[in-house]
Amino acid sequence: MNSPANITDPLVLFMPSGKRGRFPVGTPVLDAARQLGVYVESVCGGRATCGRCQIEVQEGNFEGFRSMAATMALAMTLTVAVAERRDKASK
Ligand code: FES
Numbered sequence: 001m002n003s004p005a006n007i008t009d010p011l012v013l014f015m016p017s018g019k020r021g022r023f024p025v026g027t028p029v030l031d032a033a034r035q036l037g038v039y040v041e042s043v044c045g046g047r048a049t050c051g052r053c054q055i056e057v058q059e060g061n062f063e064g065f066r067s068m069a070a071t072m073a074l075a076m077t078l079t080v081a082v083a084e085r086r087d088k089a090s091k
Pocket of ligand 1: 046047050069
């Protein structure tokens with residue numbers, strides 16, 4: 001069971017949705033996204049085998065760093081970009 005967010009927990013902001021939340025240090029970014037209802041492509045369910053959950057740090061330390069959301073754990077406040085959802089071809 002997750003403990004309630006603390007004001008000192010890292011804040012993560014997902015772009016382009018703008019959804020944000022605070023999570024304990026060590027929370028995988030993919031878990032944070034799921035809890036906030038942010039769609040991140042996840043073919044393997046977060047087992048770090050498919051490489052589809054790519055994110056890029058937009059603000060914060062390591063700006064421009066790309067990683068898999070399943071393996072990147074929150075350690076500080078971040079703004080991350082999530083790839084646009086690849087839906088069926090638009091009409
Ligand atoms: S969901 Fe498969 S590696 Fe991230």
